Amino acid sequence: MDFRSPPEVIDAAIAASEFGNFGYSKCPPPLVDIVIERSRALYGWDIDPRSIVWLPGMVCALNVCCRALAQECSQVFTQTPIYPPFLSAPGNFDLISREIPMRLEGHRFTFDFDVIESLNTSPGDLFMLCHPHNPVGTAFTKKELIRFSNWIVEKKLYLCSDEIHCDLILDLDARHHPIASISPELASRCITLMAPSKTFNIPGFGCSFAVIPDPQLRGKFKKALQGIVPDPPAMGFLLAEKAYRYGEPWRMELLTYLRRNRDLAFNKISDMPWLRPFKPEATYLLWMDARKLPTDNPHHHFEQHGVGLSDGKDFGAPGYLRLNLGCTHKLLSEALLRMKIACQALS
Numbered sequence: 524m525d526f527r528s529p530p531e532v533i534d535a536a537i538a539a540s541e542f543g544n545f546g547y548s549k550c551p552p553p554l555v556d557i558v559i560e561r562s563r564a565l566y567g568w569d570i571d572p573r574s575i576v577w578l579p580g581m582v583c584a585l586n587v588c589c590r591a592l593a594q595e596c597s598q599v600f601t602q603t604p605i606y607p608p609f610l611s612a613p614g615n616f617d618l619i620s621r622e623i624p625m626r627l628e629g630h631r632f633t634f635d636f637d638v639i640e641s642l643n644t645s646p647g648d649l650f651m652l653c654h655p656h657n658p659v660g661t662a663f664t665k666k667e668l669i670r671f672s673n674w675i676v677e678k679k680l681y682l683c684s685d686e687i688h689c690d691l692i693l694d695l696d697a698r699h700h701p702i703a704s705i706s707p708e709l710a711s712r713c714i715t716l717m718a719p720s721k722t723f724n725i726p727g728f729g730c731s732f733a734v735i736p737d738p739q740l741r742g743k744f745k746k747a748l749q750g751i752v753p754d755p756p757a758m759g760f761l762l763a764e765k766a767y768r769y770g771e772p773w774r775m776e777l778l779t780y781l782r783r784n785r786d787l788a789f790n791k792i793s794d795m796p797w798l799r800p801f802k803p804e805a806t807y808l809l810w811m812d813a814r815k816l817p818t819d820n821p822h823h824h825f826e827q828h829g830v831g832l833s834d835g836k837d838f839g840a841p842g843y844l845r846l847n848l849g850c851t852h853k854l855l856s857e858a859l860l861r862m863k864i865a866c867q868a869l870s
């Protein structure tokens with residue numbers, strides 16, 4: 524996002540810089556306390572402090588999941604379109620990546636249970652879920668998560684659930700349900716990934732965490748980290764704590780601002796020829812179908828007109844585009860105007 528972080532986060536960064544000691548750090552206990560308090564208050568999910576493993580980033584966590592399970596897992600499932608590191612992580616450990624296209628139900632992408640429930644799986648295989656989903660913006664419902672969890676448990680699969688966007692639910696009638704809160708059986712097969720980085724715009728200070736209730740699975744994950752993945756930096760721990768402790772009013776304002784951006788972009792793009800936008804229920808990302816645009820390369824065409832969209836082909840969906848809404852209304856309006864002009868140039 525383009526936004527400045529909450530003022531308490533910026534103040535803490537300034538104070539730490541003035542202190543001027545940039546050595547190593549371990550996780551400060553107040554951060555664990557606030558993670559637990561917040562998870563209970565916002566999501567009704569009780570986290571055991573022993574189940575938390577700190578990491579400097581989520582992409583490395585996706586790779587660590589594959590590394591940790593590489594010996595017992597023969598294939599890694601994920602739903603497309605998907606944030607690109609989900610597609611590349613399995614191959615980094617010589618695992619087969621199986622892509623399951625999401626089902627479009629009306630205007631909303633969701634699980635394709637007909638396909639999922641008929642998959643050929645082996646116990647120990649891994650499913651990597653993005654929840655809420657980047658790029659399509661789906662906030663999966665409890666009913667959907669229960670059905671999916673039952674299938675994971677029945678097939679004895681492992682689940683890695685990337686919930687980095689969980690604090691960014693835009694729809695007023697939607698809420699985030701951590702999938703590990705669905706049942707103890709699912710929790711014992713699950714690695715949940717969370718971070719304050721997307722929500723409070725502090726990804727540059729790398730501080731994320733995995734929640735792994737099962738001691739054996741946690742042991743495998745920690746072994747896969749050893750000697751390769753460092754702890755988060757001291758500034759990352761510090762700013763994570765400040766963001767979680769003081770950032771709630773800022774987050775509420777952010778959600779209001781993003782909702783307005785989402786509605787503006789959705790309405791304007793709906794009026795543009797050939798484009799079909801999908802309204803995100805969560806995240807600050809808007810996915811659109813540009814396959815009808817009369818050009819070979821929609822991504823390149825918009826770039827030529829001064830708008831940098833993400834190319835759907837990187838997400839396993841050529842012909843689609845992703846717009847980032849984490850910017851000022853003014854910048855977004857300018858981008859939308861340029862998109863309209865880019866469409867007109869093709870008619």
Ligand SMILES: Cc1ncc(COP(=O)(O)O)c(C=O)c1O
Pocket residue numbers: 579580581582583606653657685687688718720726731
């Ligand atoms: C679903 C998802 N996971 C992970 C990341 C990246 O996390 P990190 O910067 O901590 O590696 C992103 C960033 O866009 C994301 O959308």
